[in-house]
Amino acid sequence: MQQIKIxxxxxxxVGAGLVESIQKNGELIARRSGVLPVITKIADLDLHxxxxxxxxxxxxxxxxxxxxxxxxxxxxxxxxxxxTAARSFVEAALKLGKPVVTANKALLATHGEELFxxxxxxxxxxxxEASVGxxxxxxxxxxxxxxxxxxxxxxxxxxGTCNYILSVMESHNHDFxxxxxxxxxxxxxxxxxxxxVDGIDTAHKASILASLVFGxxxxxxxxxxxGIRQVTLHxxxxxxxxxxxxxxxxxxKERAGRIQLSVNPSLIPERSLLGHVSGVNNxxxxxxxxxxxxxxxxxxxxxxxxxxxxxxDIVDVALNLRGNCSNRLPAFPLFExxxxxxxxxxxxxxxxxxxQVLDQPGMLAIISGILGKYQIxxxxxxxxxxxxxxxSVPMIILTHQAKSLDMxxxxxxxxxxxxxxxKPVLFHIEDLT
Amino acid sequence: MQQIKIxxxxxxxVGAGLVESIQKNGELIARRSGVLPVITKIADLDLHxxxxxxxxxxxxxxxxxxxxxxxxxxxxxxxxxxxTAARSFVEAALKLGKPVVTANKALLATHGEELFxxxxxxxxxxxxEASVGxxxxxxxxxxxxxxxxxxxxxxxxxxGTCNYILSVMESHNHDFxxxxxxxxxxxxxxxxxxxxVDGIDTAHKASILASLVFGxxxxxxxxxxxGIRQVTLHxxxxxxxxxxxxxxxxxxKERAGRIQLSVNPSLIPERSLLGHVSGVNNxxxxxxxxxxxxxxxxxxxxxxxxxxxxxxDIVDVALNLRGNCSNRLPAFPLFExxxxxxxxxxxxxxxxxxxQVLDQPGMLAIISGILGKYQIxxxxxxxxxxxxxxxSVPMIILTHQAKSLDMxxxxxxxxxxxxxxxKPVLFHIEDLT
Numbered sequence: 001m002q003q004i005k006i007x008x009x010x011x012x013x014v015g016a017g018l019v020e021s022i023q024k025n026g027e028l029i030a031r032r033s034g035v036l037p038v039i040t041k042i043a044d045l046d047l048h049x050x051x052x053x054x055x056x057x058x059x060x061x062x063x064x065x066x067x068x069x070x071x072x073x074x075x076x077x078x079x080x081x082x083x084t085a086a087r088s089f090v091e092a093a094l095k096l097g098k099p100v101v102t103a104n105k106a107l108l109a110t111h112g113e114e115l116f117x118x119x120x121x122x123x124x125x126x127x128x129e130a131s132v133g134x135x136x137x138x139x140x141x142x143x144x145x146x147x148x149x150x151x152x153x154x155x156x157x158x159x160g161t162c163n164y165i166l167s168v169m170e171s172h173n174h175d176f177x178x179x180x181x182x183x184x185x186x187x188x189x190x191x192x193x194x195x196x197v198d199g200i201d202t203a204h205k206a207s208i209l210a211s212l213v214f215g216x217x218x219x220x221x222x223x224x225x226x227g228i229r230q231v232t233l234h235x236x237x238x239x240x241x242x243x244x245x246x247x248x249x250x251x252x253k254e255r256a257g258r259i260q261l262s263v264n265p266s267l268i269p270e271r272s273l274l275g276h277v278s279g280v281n282n283x284x285x286x287x288x289x290x291x292x293x294x295x296x297x298x299x300x301x302x303x304x305x306x307x308x309x310x311x312x313d314i315v316d317v318a319l320n321l322r323g324n325c326s327n328r329l330p331a332f333p334l335f336e337x338x339x340x341x342x343x344x345x346x347x348x349x350x351x352x353x354x355x356q357v358l359d360q361p362g363m364l365a366i367i368s369g370i371l372g373k374y375q376i377x378x379x380x381x382x383x384x385x386x387x388x389x390x391x392s393v394p395m396i397i398l399t400h401q402a403k404s405l406d407m408x409x410x411x412x413x414x415x416x417x418x419x420x421x422x423k424p425v426l427f428h429i430e431d432l433t
Numbered sequence: 434m435q436q437i438k439i440x441x442x443x444x445x446x447v448g449a450g451l452v453e454s455i456q457k458n459g460e461l462i463a464r465r466s467g468v469l470p471v472i473t474k475i476a477d478l479d480l481h482x483x484x485x486x487x488x489x490x491x492x493x494x495x496x497x498x499x500x501x502x503x504x505x506x507x508x509x510x511x512x513x514x515x516x517t518a519a520r521s522f523v524e525a526a527l528k529l530g531k532p533v534v535t536a537n538k539a540l541l542a543t544h545g546e547e548l549f550x551x552x553x554x555x556x557x558x559x560x561x562e563a564s565v566g567x568x569x570x571x572x573x574x575x576x577x578x579x580x581x582x583x584x585x586x587x588x589x590x591x592x593g594t595c596n597y598i599l600s601v602m603e604s605h606n607h608d609f610x611x612x613x614x615x616x617x618x619x620x621x622x623x624x625x626x627x628x629x630v631d632g633i634d635t636a637h638k639a640s641i642l643a644s645l646v647f648g649x650x651x652x653x654x655x656x657x658x659x660g661i662r663q664v665t666l667h668x669x670x671x672x673x674x675x676x677x678x679x680x681x682x683x684x685x686k687e688r689a690g691r692i693q694l695s696v697n698p699s700l701i702p703e704r705s706l707l708g709h710v711s712g713v714n715n716x717x718x719x720x721x722x723x724x725x726x727x728x729x730x731x732x733x734x735x736x737x738x739x740x741x742x743x744x745x746d747i748v749d750v751a752l753n754l755r756g757n758c759s760n761r762l763p764a765f766p767l768f769e770x771x772x773x774x775x776x777x778x779x780x781x782x783x784x785x786x787x788x789q790v791l792d793q794p795g796m797l798a799i800i801s802g803i804l805g806k807y808q809i810x811x812x813x814x815x816x817x818x819x820x821x822x823x824x825s826v827p828m829i830i831l832t833h834q835a836k837s838l839d840m841x842x843x844x845x846x847x848x849x850x851x852x853x854x855x856k857p858v859l860f861h862i863e864d865l866t
Contacts, residue, residue, distance in 0.1 A: 021581060021723050024722075024723075025581055025582065025583060025722070025723065028583060028769070029580060029581055031648070031766055031767075031769075032580055032648065032763070032766055033580060033762060033763070034763055034766075129578075135721075135723070135724035135725065135727065136727055137573075137574050137577070137578025137579065137727075140570075140573060140574070140577060140578050141570050141573070141574065141578075141729075144570070144573060144745060144748070144749070145562075145570025145573050145574075145742075145745050146570065146741065146745070147462060147465055147466060147744065147745055147748050148454060148458055148462055148740070148741050148744025148745060148748070149458065149741055150458060150461060215464070215465065271709070273706065273709055273710075273730060276704070276706055276709055277706075288568075288741065289457075289458070290454050290457075290458065290568070290737050290738075290740055290741045290744070291568035291731060291732065291737065291738050291741035291742075292568065292731065292732045292737065292738060293731060293732070294568065294569055294570075294729075294730060294731035294732075295728070295729075295730040295731070296574075296727075296728075296729060296730075297706060297727060297728040297729075297730070298724060298725065298726065298727035298728070299724065299725045299726070299727075304723050304724065304725065305723075305724050305725060307581070307723055308579065308581050308582055308721065308723045308724035309578075309724075311580065311581025311723070312577060312578050312579070312580055312581060315577070315580050315581070316577070319758075319761045319762055320758075320761075323756065323757075323758030323761045324756075324757070324758065325752075325753075325756030325757065325758040325761065328752050328753075328756045328758065328761075329466060329752055330465070330466070330467055333464055333465055333467075334464075336461070336464075
């Protein structure tokens with residue numbers, strides 16, 4: 001039986017999960033693929049924590065660079081995370097012509113273009129199924145399964161923490177802050193939750209998907225991002241009463257040669273498939289010009305789900321090495337010329353607008369007058385009495401499609417009205433099926 | 434630019450869709466994969482129908498065997514369907530060492546084992562993404578994306594016609610026969626609908642998925658099959674009132690080394706993701722021991738969706754040919770010893786039971802007494818007044834998990850009771866999330 005010799009850098013939660021998965025299913029993988037995955041070296045600064053795993057003598061060490069250079073290592077699996085040490089490890093491996101498997105979305109979303117160029121220069125490869133959508137084989141679906149399609153639209157729920165928080169807010173009727181605290185206690189959210197709840201992690205993943213979909217490089221800085229801190233329990237209830245769910249949605253679209261790349265709390269129809277993706281799960285909804293709408297669903301993060309994706313990449317690397325067909329499928333080829341990104345001002349969307357207005361006659365006339373002035377057409381209005389002091393009430397407006405520049409100008413004018421209290425809340429509406 | 438020379442056998446709806454897709458997206462595929470797909474030969478008995486496509490002189494002919502033998506053909510795409518002519522074409526190509534791409538589930542479900550053995554003997558390959566789930570890249574997901582997982586359960590909606598009929602029965606409140614007639618008029622169902630509505634097509638696809646999942650060959654004859662003719666509008670309404678949808682569900686499970694392989698009209702929770710798969714769409718829900726639950730969704734049939742899957746296979750073939758790595762991933766390796774199939778009598782399931790009983794006191798005592806005698810525990814009972822003459826009423830019973838042998842014996846005894854009119858209706862309940 002042939003073997004693939006794996007050097008693992010990063011022996012934390014996911015790293016230990018990978019070792020455990022190989023100990024459990026290595027033989028099965030060998031019988032399916034013809035190649036037995038063997039972890040020959042592990043590097044981590046922490047040599048002493050008990051991961052509940054037994055390893056052969058001499059496998060675990062602290063010198064990642066020595067691991068990379070070792071003749072006992074054919075493929076380097078980088079599960080360190082972050083963009084500093086991880087970057088130097090990945091670069092060192094690629095320069096030695098060794099393929100790299102990584103789950104590091106921050107690294108690819110920041111330095112992807114240089115890293116793939118480096119890989120090409122040295123005849124090596126980077127595999128990254130685990131970087132987006134956890135265990136869901138969505139990278140493979142986009143790169144290979146849908147290779148015959150021009151991808152027109154991608155809508156995706158890519159952050160399990162945010163989806164968990166929004167799901168629990170709705171099911172338990174709890175405020176954002178309370179659910180966040182509970183999620184932190186339960187280990188579903190980090191002590192510093194900004195990467196998740198501010199949409200940064202989703203933006204990293206969205207930029208990787210967009211690069212794949214359009215064959216040109218996008219970084220996280222190209223993504224218009226809003227997080228979920230502004231989503232209140234009231235919004236979730238209002239959305240529900242109108243037949244919508246609120247999800248943190250990555251949107252990747254092409255329109256007339258321009259590209260929309262955004263991450264926003266968005267209202268999507270309660271009856272849509274994406275609307276039913278709850279808890280820590282992720283889903284990627286993809287529309288191709290030939291296949292039509294497809295969707296890929298599963299656990300978006302965690303020790304085991306991530307291992308599943310890393311294992312698939314390891315097998316691909318092993319088959320390419322054994323078959324002498326490295327770089328069998330070109331990575332990120334530029335295949336289309338697009339005329340750049342749509343700026344935040346140019347986006348076209350339907351909107352959910354929540355205002356707190358004085359409980360007086362004539363309010364709707366004022367607001368609708370301003371919206372009308374900016375060519376924004378109202379689809380529905382609901383005035384609620386549940387929140388606020390007695391002198392003011394919430395007004396919920398759903399618009400028809402409008403330009404986002406028009407909307408922001410209208411919003412500025414609305415905010416200046418004395419009858420409008422506090423900051424208006426604005427979310428996108430995406431009418432998915 | 435390198436080319437892959439394609440010989441297409443079968444220039445019907447799907448064949449024409451493939452040619453159209455290549456004319457549309459061939460350049461895009463070439464830029465992504467490095468290989469341009471070119472249809473060099475097409476064989477069909479009908480040389481004259483207008484497919485709305487312009488072809489170079491000399492491409493279309495009627496001699497499939499000549500096409501297979503032509504040096505202008507590197508890969509044979511079989512879109513003829515059926516198990517007679519198609520089989521001889523596939524065999525001829527494999528014997529010449531030419532890879533075959535096919536959408537033919539009936540052929541694989543009947544002769545798969547011999548055909549893959551023949552491919553192995555001649556160093557060739559068979560690709561079959563389009564045979565299950567239409568445009569959904571579910572074969573690739575199972576074979577490659579989830580290769581690190583022991584697959585524990587697969588629940589799948591695999592026949593677009595059945596799912597369309599059940600969806601329209603519900604949404605339009607129409608009987609099976611009426612919806613079937615309308616579907617036939619609209620082209621969603623064949624004039625002879627048996628392959629679809631009797632579950633045979635689903636059984637073909639289920640046997641292919643089971644073979645992949647367990648690495649040993651199953652044929653359609655191994656699948657316990659019930660179709661949807663027995664599903665009435667009443668059942669759909671009763672199920673809905675209890676929080677369930679009725680779907681024609683392929684179930685593939687392993688339990689203690691034995692395998693369940695069945696196709697049944699089944700009640701699944703309305704709130705489950707599969708419960709929201711409506712119309713002609715398909716979905717495959719897969720539980721792996723590492724990844725957990727994943728789902729793959731999309732259009733299950735049709736000219737375009739099928740083309741998308743065939744194109745993905747053509748690119749895989751092309752990359753393997755160009756990279757000299759044919760048979761890069763072994764097809765259907767036997768990787769586990771199972772102790773055979775669970776017979777229909779051995780299945781364990783929850784059940785939906787609809788009886789028509791006399792509208793008299795004591796009916797429930799009689800029925801529940803018989804069920805209790807066979808260790809079948811009742812989860813809920815509903816007695817309805819909507820259908821039947823005034824002398825009888827429907828009784829709907831949901832059971833807890835029961836052995837199917839116990840259930841069939843109880844049912845035989847129930848049927849013999851004079852107070853029970855007509856034939857009892859029995860569906861499985863699958864409590865998916």
